[in-house]
Amino acid sequence: MHHFIDRRSNPKGKSLGNRQRFLRRARENIKERVDRSVRGKSIQSGSGVPDEGEKVTIPTRGLKEPRFFHSSKGGLRRHVLPGNKDFVVGDTIKRPDGGAGEGGRKASEDGDGADEFSFTLTQEEYLEILFEGLELPDLVEKATVETETIGTRRAGLTTAGTPNNLNLVRTMRNSLGRRIALQRPTTKSQRDLEEQIAELEALEERSPPQEAFLAELRQKLEGILRKRKVVGYIDPLDLRYDTFVPEKIRNSRAVVFCLMDVSGSMQEREKDLAKRFFLLLHLFLERCYEHTELVFVRHTHHAQEVDEETFFYARETGGTIVSTALEKMKEIIEERYPPDEWNIYGAQASDGENFGNDSVRCKNLLLKDLLPVSQFYAYVEIVDEAAEMLLNNPEAGEDLWQNYREVKGQAQHFEMQRVSQPGHIYPIFREFFLPKVRGAQNAGS
Amino acid sequence: MQAAEKARKPLFDGPEWTFELMEKARDAIEKIALEDLGLDVYPNQIEIISAEQMLDAYSCVGLPLMYQHWSFGKHFARDEALYRTGRQGLAYEIVINSNPCISYNMEENTMAMQTLVMAHAAFGHNHFFKNNYLFQQWTDASGIHDYLAFAKNYIAACEERYGPCAVEEVLDAAHALQSQGVFRYGRPPKPTTEELVAMQKVRDGYESGQSVLDIWTDTTLGRDKLELVEDASFSARRKQMNLPQENVLYFLEKHSPALEAWQCEILRIVRMLAQYLYPQKQTKVMNEGCATFVHYYIINKLYEQGQITEGAFMEMMHSHTNVVLQPEFDDQRYSGINPYALGFAMMQDIRRICQDPTDEDREWFPDFAGDPDWRKVMRDAWANYRDESFIQQFLSPHLIRKFKLFTLTNDADLPNLVVSQIHNRAGYKAIRRDLAKQYDLAYLEPDIQVTDADLRGDRELKLTHTVRDGIHLDEEDQEEVLKHLRRLWGYDVSLDAVETACEN
DSSP states (O other): OEEEEEOTTSOSOTTHHHHHHHHHHHHHHHHHHHHHHHHTOOOOSSOSSOTTOEEEEEEOTTOOOOOOOBOSSSSEEEEEESOOOSOOTTOEEEOOTTSOTTOOHHHHHHSTTSSEEEEEEOHHHHHHHHTTTOOOTTHHHHHHHOEEEEEEEEEEEESOOOGGGBOHHHHHHHHHHHHHHTTOOOHHHHHHHHHHHHHHHHOSSOOHHHHHHHHHHHHHHHHHHHHHHHSOSSOGGGOOEEEEEEEEEEEOEEEEEEEEEOSTTOOHHHHHHHHHHHHHHHHHHHHHSSEEEEEEEEESSSEEEEOHHHHHHOOOOSOOOTHHHHHHHHHHHHHHOOTTTEEEEEEEEEOSOOOTTHHHHHHHHIIIIIGGGOSEEEEEEEOOTTOHHHHHOTTOOOHHHHHHHHHHHHOTTEEEEEESSHHHHHHHHHHHHSOOOOTTOOTTO | OHHHHSOOOOSOOSSOOOHHHHHHHHHHHHHIIIIISOOOOOOEEEEEEOHHHHHHHHHTTTOSSOOOOHHHHHHHHHHHHHHHTTSSOOOSEEEESSSSEEEEEETTSOHHHHHHHIIIIIIIIHHHHHHOHHHHHHOOTTTHHHHHHHHHHHHHHHHHHHOHHHHHHHHHHHHHTGGGSSOSSSOOOOOOHHHHHHHHHHHHTOSTTHHHHHHIIIIITTHHHHHHOSOOOHHHHHHHTTSSBSOHHHHHHHHOSSOOHHHHHHHHHHHHHHHHHHHHHHTHHHHHHHHHHHHHHHHHHHHHTTOSOHHHHHHHHHHHHHHTOOOOTTSTTOOSOOHHHHHHHHHHHHHHHHHSOOHHHHHHOTTTTTOSOHHHHHHHHHHHOOHHHHHHHHOOHHHHHHHTOEEEEEETTSSEEEEEEOSSTTTHHHHHHHHHHHTOHHHHSOEEEEEEEOTTTTOOEEEEEEEOTTOOBOHHHHHHHHHHHHHHHSSOEEEEEEEOOOOO
16 A cells, blocks of 8 residues: 655644744844844845845854763764775874864754854744834824724625626535436436437338337427426526625724935935834834835925835935925825824934924924824934934934924923934834833823 | 566656656556565655655654644754755655655655655665664554654643643753663563553543542552652662663653653653654664665666666766765765765675675675575665664675775873774774774763662652763753753752773
8 A cells, every 4th residue: 555645735834833932932032133133234125124034143042952962072982984095003193173073972963063043034023023022102092093994794695696796606506406306307318318219210110119119208308308497407596696794894004104304414324324213113013003104205495205215215405494394294194194094103304404493383383283193203313423412412402303302391202312323223213112101191182 | 687678668757746657656666676675664655745844844853743842943943044045955855664654755856856765765764664673672653643643732732731831841851851761771661551541541631630640640650659668778769660770751750759740741752752763863874774775776777677767867876876975084074974875885785795705705794695695684684783783793894995994092091093993904893893883872872870769868869870981971061951850850869970991
C-alpha cells in the first residue's frame, strides 16, 4: 500500500503559535531593537516599513536553551580528521585561538554559538511592537464617533426573487430531488424507446407480434412524454433565490491632516523630519482605525491641498503665513469630513517662522474652529540642529511657538514639541501618545 | 539483465513533476528496491509540501505534529531568515520513522529530484527505520502519530488550564534535561495496570475528579510509598528509587515532591520524545549512509535500464556528489565529518570488499570478504549496528587511506595539539577506535546520574557527573540547567563531579 498526498493546500502557518510564543518571550529584546531601528530609519518611499517585514537582530540573552554539555576547555580528547597532507605521528600543531580544537559542540548543538540572533518580523508584528504601550488619545471619543453605514448581508434563501439572485445550486438540487421523487422518466429512457420504435418502423414488413410490440412501445413512449411534460425539468417550486438584508455596519474612520510649511526655509532636512513624524502618525492610526485618510496641505503664504509626492518633494519659495493652512484644513473639514462621522487628527510641522501677527490668528483658528472638532492636534517645530537652547527651554521661542503655548494652556488635546534630528521623532511621538489622564475635556464633546 | 539492458522509454522527460509521473517513478524504484536489493519497508505515504511547510516541519524536529513551544518558533525564525536570504537551502526531504512511513517531498523539486528523494527517503530511510535493531527495540513506529497527537492536545489543554507561562516553565526545564531524559541501557520499569489507569486519568484531566487523582497518583504512582518506608537508610533508598538513575527526567517524574500530576505528565512527554529520537542520534552515519547508498544504487539501475534520461541522471548525480562531499580539515568548508560522505563510502566499501576483496580486506574482514551475496551482508549491517559499533566493525584501512584520516590529540596539559595517529599500518586500528568513539553518544554526552535523594531528610537531590578524560561541564550552562532542576525538584539540588582515571 502506497499513496501520495498533496499537502500543499494545508494551512501554512503551522508555526504561527510557536512564533508568537517566541516573540512574546523575546519581546523586550525585540522592542529595544525595533525602537532603535525606527529612530535610525531613512525614508525613501511613502511607506516606512517594508511590506515584507523588518529585519531585527537581537542578542540571544534570555533566549538560550541551556543544556548540560562538556566544556570546550581542558581535558584530553582525540579528534579524527580527514585530509592528512604530510603529517607524521608526533607532529605538533599550534592550538587554534580559543584553544577549543573542535570541541565547540555548543555552537553546533542548536546554533546558540552566535551572540546575535537575526530574523525577520512581519510588518504586522513590527508595528504591533512599535506601538506597544501607546494608545490613541481619547479612545472614549472614538466610540461615540463610530458611524453607522448601511450595507447588505446575505440572509438565506427565499422562493421569490429576481433572476440575478437565483441560487443555481439549491435550485438544481431541489429539481433533482423532485424529479427523483416523482419518477420523471429520464431523457435516456425516452431516447432508447424512440430508437426501438424507429428500428421497428424501419422494417419493410412487420409480423403481427412486432406490430403489437410497436403499438405497445408507442403507447409507452406517449406515457413517458406525458409524464415528462407534467413533471417538468425545473418547476417554479424548485426555484430558490439568495436574499440580502440591509445591515447597519459600524465602522470608524479617521482622517489625518498633515500640514506643512514649505516656504524657502524648509529644506530637505526639515522635510525629512516632518515626514518621519507624519509617517508614524499615519501608521499608528491605520492600525487603530479601519479607514484612515490622509490629507496633505502645504503652505507658503497661501495654502493648497496636494498629493503626497508634491507634499514632500516639491519646494516653493515665498513668505510664510501659517494661518492659511489652518483655514484650508477648516475648509476641507467642512466640505468633506463631517466631524460626527470622522475622527479628525491634525499634525502640523513648521520651522516656527511666521508672518507678522499671523500667529495670533492661528491661535484663534485652532481654539475656535479646529480643536473643537479634532481628536488630537500635534504641532512639531523643526529647529536648527544647533539650537540646543531652544530644545531645552520650552519657554523660549518665536511668535508662533508662544501663541501655540497659549493654545496648549487651554486645550488638553493639543501637543507641541521641538525636534532637530531624526532621533527625536520617535520619543516625542511616544510622548504624544502615551496613555494620559486626559478626561473628556475635548471641546467638541 | 538482458531485459534490463533493453532501451525502454524513459519514465519521464523534462523537469516538471505530476502525480502520475511520481507514481510511475515510485513503482520503478520499488521494483528495484524490493526485488533487487531485497529491502523491507513500511508502507509509504509520500506527501507533497511547499517550502513554507518544509520550514514548519524543520522547526519541530521534523515531526508532523508537535506541541507548541517558543524554542520551535525560535528555530523557525532563524531557519526562515537563513532561507529567505539564501544562506541556507532547504532539505529536499524529511522522513519520519512511522508506520506508514511518511516522507515529505517539496513541490519545488524537479521530477529528477523527486525520483532521487523517493529512492533516498521512501526506500532507503524507510528500510533502515523498519529493520535497524535500535528502532525496532526502542521506538513504536505505529504508535508515534497517536502519541504526538496526544502530546500536542495535552499540552494545549494544560496551557488553557494553567496558563501558557506555567506550562512554558515546565517545558523549558524539561527541554534543558532532554539529553538526560533517555534510558541508554535498559528499559524503564513497566508501569503497572493501576499506574496505567491513573495515568490515563491524569491525561484525561479530570479536574473534578481531583480527589480520585490524588489517591491514584500519590499511592499507586509510588510517591507516598517512599514516605512509608521505615528504613530511611541510603541503601534502602537506592533500592526503592532505582538509584543511581541515569534518566533524570524519569526520576523527577516519579519522585519529585514539588511537581503536580500534569507537570509530571509533561516531563513524561518530553522524555518519551527524547527516547523516540534517541536512536536517530545514534545512527546518523548509518541512516544517511543507507539512504544514500540505496538512492545511488537505484538511480544507476534506472539509468542502466533506460528508465531515466541522461539529463535526469546527470542532475541526480550532481546532487548526489554535493551531498557526499567531504571537505578536508584545512578546507574553509570543513565542519566536521559529513555523515553522508562517511556512511555512503562505508557502504560502497562493504560492497567492494564482498565483490572485489584484496588480501588486506580478507585479513581484516574474514567474515564477509568475498561473500557472493553483498546485499545480505549490507542488510545485516544495517540491521544490527549503530554508528559507533558500525565504524568499529566495518571501517577498512582502504577507506582510512582514502579519507586520509588522522587523529589529533588535544591534551590540555600540553602546549600544542599532537598528531597521534595517521593513515598507516600502525594507525588503522587506533584511528578506527578513535572515530568510533567520536560517535558514541554515551561518551559524547555528559554522564550525569541521580545518586541520592532523601525524601525523609533534607530532600536534597544529589546528582553526580562522572568526569571522563578530565572533561568537565560547561559551567555557565550548568548553572542555568541546575536552576531549572531546582524548580522541578522544589528543594536543593547539588551536582558533584567525580573524576575517573584517564583512559589511555
